[in-house]
């Protein structure tokens with residue numbers, strides 16, 4: 629009989645269970661990880677709620693992962709027992725995007741826990757090139773690298789310069805990552821969100837005190853806050869159509885709008901306003917090794933305190949009960965972490 633492990637499986641919308649699954653054979657260029665932590669992401673809540681548009685069920689969820697190496701190929705440079713973070717973006721390695729150094733937007737990308745089974749499980753077989761060195765990090769910190777790297781990548785895309793005026797729209801974990809790395813880049817960061825309680829939570833967790841509630845007067849409030857100039861770089865991390873369309877107006881002349889959150893629909897904007905500003909509009913997708921390395925050194929240097937972002941914890945035994953609760957109510961929740969110990 630094939631070896632089995634316990635895994636968190638979404639069998640259909642609103643049906644999540646911890647079930648035995650086959651471990652699988654470790655391929656020639658693969659390692660086997662024994663998982664330590666898995667962060668629960670907006671994507672996981674969407675898969676559970678049936679809001680993920682292209683997902684095939686059943687699916688083992690989980691892509692924000694840390695683990696220790698259980699088996700590694702001879703001469704791979706990886707050691708059994710070593711703690712690693714996981715790059716969950718499986719790129720093909722030979723499409724145009726991969727050839728120009730952008731595996732984060734590989735034309736055939738497969739994301740663990742989305743397009744193929746993920747790592748919210750006891751064991752995971754993974755290509756060697758998807759391991760990220762996490763020496764000196766804790767298991768919690770290593771499992772937080774991926775969601776923070778999405779923000780770090782967006783900040784690199786946006787070209788945040790020292791003293792740049794930066795606006796982050798949306799105070800979820802991705803927006804928080806963008807805000808933290810914009811501050812590390814030297815930007816003066818303001819965060820807006822519709823939820824006042826969330827802003828208070830995020831201000832306390834990040835020490836970013838320029839937070840404003842996105843009410844019906846927000847455009848005027850932001851214009852006043854910048855003496856009418858607008859922001860040099862605006863990150864929209866909402867994935868919300870009305871917010872994304874409104875974000876164009878917050879960008880100053882010569883500024884940049886980075887759409888980090890994804891919307892499965894069209895958005896529109898006023899071309900004269902766009903041209904008048906000579907605005908740059910960018911998408912930001914996933915992250916690359918450069919971003920993972922940047923995040924790891926920022927955590928190691930104490931510039932990002934992951935402990936303040938992890939507000940909730942659960943276990944492999946409890947996650948099928950806790951995840952549905954948190955999908956429905958995120959009061960006080962920034963990041964929930966599943967422990968496998």
Ligand SMILES: [Zn+2]
Pocket residue numbers: 669670671691692775
């Ligand atoms: Zn995620």
Ligand SMILES: [Zn+2]
Pocket residue numbers: 719720721722723724725726731734735736737
């Ligand atoms: Zn590719």
